[in-house]
Structure formats: C-alpha cells, structure tokens
Amino acid sequence: MDSILVTGNGPLNGQIPIAGAKNACLTLMPATLLSEEPLTLTNAPRLSDIRTMTALLQSLGAEVSSLQDGQVLAMSSHDLTSHTADYEIVRKMRASNLVLGPLLARFGEAVVSLPGGCAIGARPMDLHVEGLEALGAEIELKDGYLHAKAPGGLKGAVHEMRFASVGATENIVMAATLAKGTTVLKNAAREPEIVDLVECLRKMGAQIAGEGTSTIEIQGVDRLHGATHQVVTDRIELGTYMLAPAICGGEVELLGGRMSLVDSFVAKLNAAGVNVTETNNGLKVSRKNGRVNAVDVVTEPFPGFPTDLQAQMMALMCTAEGTSVLEERIFENRFMHAPELVRMGASIEVHGGTATVTGVDQLKGAPVMATDLRASVSLILAGLAAEGETTVSRVYHLDRGYEHVVRKLEGVGAKIERIKGQ
Numbered sequence: 001m002d003s004i005l006v007t008g009n010g011p012l013n014g015q016i017p018i019a020g021a022k023n024a025c026l027t028l029m030p031a032t033l034l035s036e037e038p039l040t041l042t043n044a045p046r047l048s049d050i051r052t053m054t055a056l057l058q059s060l061g062a063e064v065s066s067l068q069d070g071q072v073l074a075m076s077s078h079d080l081t082s083h084t085a086d087y088e089i090v091r092k093m094r095a096s097n098l099v100l101g102p103l104l105a106r107f108g109e110a111v112v113s114l115p116g117g118c119a120i121g122a123r124p125m126d127l128h129v130e131g132l133e134a135l136g137a138e139i140e141l142k143d144g145y146l147h148a149k150a151p152g153g154l155k156g157a158v159h160e161m162r163f164a165s166v167g168a169t170e171n172i173v174m175a176a177t178l179a180k181g182t183t184v185l186k187n188a189a190r191e192p193e194i195v196d197l198v199e200c201l202r203k204m205g206a207q208i209a210g211e212g213t214s215t216i217e218i219q220g221v222d223r224l225h226g227a228t229h230q231v232v233t234d235r236i237e238l239g240t241y242m243l244a245p246a247i248c249g250g251e252v253e254l255l256g257g258r259m260s261l262v263d264s265f266v267a268k269l270n271a272a273g274v275n276v277t278e279t280n281n282g283l284k285v286s287r288k289n290g291r292v293n294a295v296d297v298v299t300e301p302f303p304g305f306p307t308d309l310q311a312q313m314m315a316l317m318c319t320a321e322g323t324s325v326l327e328e329r330i331f332e333n334r335f336m337h338a339p340e341l342v343r344m345g346a347s348i349e350v351h352g353g354t355a356t357v358t359g360v361d362q363l364k365g366a367p368v369m370a371t372d373l374r375a376s377v378s379l380i381l382a383g384l385a386a387e388g389e390t391t392v393s394r395v396y397h398l399d400r401g402y403e404h405v406v407r408k409l410e411g412v413g414a415k416i417e418r419i420k421g422q
C-alpha cells in the first residue's frame, strides 16, 4: 500500500487550482438515470470515488465515457439493463445510494444495497426511505437490500425531513422531478452541492424552485432531456488547501475559490488571525509570523461549519496559541484523526462529540495512519507544519477525494512525495 512522506519545510507560496466538487459530481452522475438522453459533466474531479460511481452506473447498463483526462464525463442512460445496485459496489462508497431516487422515478422500481457500517458513524438511510415513501413508494428491507416500488408511479407530496440530510434531499429531489404533481420538501439541506444538482436538473427540464433554502418545491414533469453541466468548485478541497498556508505560513492563492462556498469557515480562519481576500481568480490566504489564535468550532449543516473540514481545522488548532473546543454534531464517530495527531505531539482530549485541543509550540513528525478521507488530509496538513518527517499510510482514503495532492502541494513549495507500497 502506498504512503505519503511529508517533511516540514516552512512557509508555502504560490497557487493551487481547485477541482470540481466530489460530492456534487457524485449526485450529478446518478441524475443521468433520470433521462434517456445524454448528460455531460465538465470540471469533473479525477478521483477513485468517481470511478466507483462510474462502475455502478455501468453495472446498471448506463454508458459512461471519461474524456479529456477524466475532466469530462459523457453519460447516457438510454438502454438501462438493471435497477439493482449491488452490495459489492455500494459497500465501497455510501454515495452509491444516490441511484435509489432516480431509478425509482424512471422505472417505478429499484433495489439498492444498504451501505452498511461506515467508519465515521452508523449513517442509516431512514430519511431517504421516509421521503420516498411520502412520494408513494413502497420500500422494504430484504437481505440487506432496500426494495423500492412505485407501481402507480410517484406522486408529489408535502414532506418535512426530521433532519436536513444532504443525501436524502438529493434522492428526494431527483425522484420528485418525474413524480406526478408538486412536491414540497421542507427542512431540506442547503449545501452548494444541492444547488448545483438543481441547476443541472433544471437544464434537463426539471421545474424546481427554492434550492439553497430549506424549502424546495418541485413540479413533476413527464420526462427530462439531455444537458451539459459544469460541476461546482469543491468547497472542501478549497477549505483544505486554505489551511496549508494557515498552518505553515506564507501566501497561497486558491484558483477557482469563492467566498460564498466557505463563509462560515473563513469567519473562523479570520478569528484565528488568518487573512483571506478575494482575487480575480479565486481566494488568497496568508498568515504572517507567529501562531494562530485558538478558536472554537461547532459542525453544522450548511451554511454552518462543515463537518468535512473539522479534521483539517483540528490540525490547525493543534498549533494555535491557547485552547480550542471542537464539537462534532453531524457524525458520532469523527475524531479518529485525534489519536494520530497526538502521535505528532498534539495535545487533544476527546469526550464524546467534543475535542479539546491545546495548541503546542511545535508538532513533531511521526508515522501515522489515515483512518478516513478527511482525517488523512488533516495528517498531511499537520505533517507540513511538523518538524521532521511524517509518513501517512493507507492513502487510498486520500485518493477517494483529493486529486494530485502531491503535485498541488509541491507546487507551493511543500516537501511531499508518494512512496509506492510493496
């Protein structure tokens, strides 16, 4: 298995291009199942999660071609041959469950494996099921698979979600585009990836209003047509690389970055003493000499502080002046990076969903293990700021969500290399 070797090397300077959003692409791809006509996505990120979704769509009979070095995905669901999402693919990636709503809407039938346990928490699918049942689906769990049927077709309804789940919002919105009548989804998630999905569905002919607010209204149509859509910038990759100059010092411009994608995160960076400005090409982040201030963080659904940046923010807080409290409210088991950061000299105490971090003068390089996607990149950030060498093993987690991480960080002066496994 490959690992990544990082050597602390002082301030970083230069530019980092930000890719299209993994999480947006993973919901835009299943949208192809809603139409017989082709859907083309541009600005797609080159990631193993995207290859997993490609394999899933192909297993259903969709055609997916990866063009222009993977940045363009040309898809067609003209001749689908299956409506079953198999456990062998779903177990690799929870976002596979996003084929449920589209398959049900197009065929009146879908069989989707439950994703099973996930390292960062239980992550059930009850909110997806409740929303689709409100639209008239009959869903039962048999042998680890959700069997969903809508013999008379889906029908629009008013439904309020108990929690603003991102994936459930996406599944329900996609299903409702082809339902008869109007669906009003209350307490919907407001993430930019949902806005991006709705913009794409609208290009395909869907009638939707209210995306980006907590009430989304969908007027069902008979059919959707083909479209071309550019995937929105990845706000999590953006936030991650904004932390690189924050933790190491220097000045880095994030190409393609937009303030509106990372408002709550930038507010915390500013409070920590990190400077963020808008430029013609993106966002520029700089930190002068000295340590950042400790700030407290609570993760919340958008527009709150994103859970997907909590691990990376913790790496920064490990080097801050003072004590910060990080509260994780989205996932119940998302502090697995904490013991690894402690191996690097950090001072962290975890009690339930709260981590108390007391900043130290200097982190020290150490061999550490990536436990999930965002945890793995937090260890790389810590390694950039640490004295000596840090080896991060199990980097397959990183490959799921960060394209060309070595090249991007090398480009701003980091000392980082990928070591091939035996």
Ligand code: UD1
Pocket: 022, 023, 024, 026, 094, 095, 121, 122, 123, 124, 125, 126, 127, 128, 129, 163, 164, 165, 166, 167, 168, 193, 307, 308, 330, 331, 332
């Ligand atoms: C998406 C993102 C993920 C991000 C998360 C929260 C994708 C592919 N992934 O995941 O990177 O961390 O949003 O911003 O877009 N829940 C239930 N029942 C359900 C569904 C969810 O209890 O039916 C719970 C989950 O266990 C979790 C919380 O709701 O505790 C948030 O999950 P959700 O918003 O659904 O996240 P995902 O869509 O899985």
